[in-house]
Amino acid sequence: MMTQFTDVSEFQNAFIAAAGQDAASRQGASQRNAQLTKPPGALGRLEDLAIWYAGWRGTDRPRIAAPQVIVFAGNHGVAAQGVSAFPPEVTVQMVANFRAGGAAINQLAKLFGAQISVHALDLDRPTEDFTTAPAMDKAELLAALQVGWDAVDPASDVLITGEMGIGNTTPAAAMCCALWGGDIAGWVGRGTGVDDAGLARKLDAVTKGLALHQGRDPMEVLRCLGGREIAAMTGAIARARLLRIPVILDGFICCAAASVLAKLLPTGLDHCVAGHVSAETAHPALLHHLGQEPLLSLGLRLGEGSGAALALGVLQGAIACHSGMATFAEAGVAAG
């Protein structure tokens, strides 16, 4: 069923109404886990991952057959403030690179058998600079949410949302501060590698943005301080919940997008797991607010879904063991 949203509140209501995990499948997976040929708990967090995944997929013995990676790209008015180490034209250039298969995410998606799609959102029309105006109007926000919503393949069985957008750690920092509170400076990091002067400009921009846009309604925070690729990720992660497709969260920007959903509904990210903790300064704090323990910590700060794609390998390992292993009874091994 295709849903065409005519108002942001419709999106919000659709998300909030989504069902949760299937308790019986979760319970069945837990029982199966207890019978597998290993000492109890010996597969550590892989066991929790498999049970979680089973609950969302509605079967006690799931497979991963169709992972999907979606990369959303957007440009940001605030980039004109000199908040990135790279020029904005890199966004469109990297989109071409994604489409040609030359980026890191292409290699990782191929390695783990994921389909990859790329959605460029009005790259020639950056969002407004949030230090002087709302980043998006209501129609632009709705359009970006819809792109994300529609981009999810209902036949997929795990989703990774990646992003590309020069300057986007600045809106992500502003959104995080608006949604989660705390010191502004604590949310501002070096992104692609800005120097001290760039970092000071970034802090200044976020400070101005927060002073100008003081509402704390999650969808308004996304509209005033976010960006199109960020909103598209919010839309995709929301749709995945309705489709019971588990999501592996990527880095700082992806988690900022997901934060909107966590604020709409406290259990709204139960279908998500943090793939990694990125090197962006505030990502550990953000994961803490989300109640998420990352699967990997590799010092990545690339975005594109790259850390989440690596964590897909971990999830695949968890499911291969859970669904493929023999039970004590099947293997004739003494259960101890």
Ligand SMILES: O=C(O)c1ccc[n+]([C@@H]2O[C@H](COP(=O)([O-])O)[C@@H](O)[C@H]2O)c1
């Ligand atoms: O995923 C992350 O945690 C992450 C941390 C730092 C930078 N990035 C990527 O770098 C770009 C944003 O950095 P910046 O410095 O332009 O704000 C954007 O394209 C992101 O995908 C991503």
Ligand SMILES: Cc1cc2nc[nH]c2cc1C
């Ligand atoms: C080259 C480059 C690649 C990226 N991929 C995601 N964000 C990026 C930012 C830059 C600058």
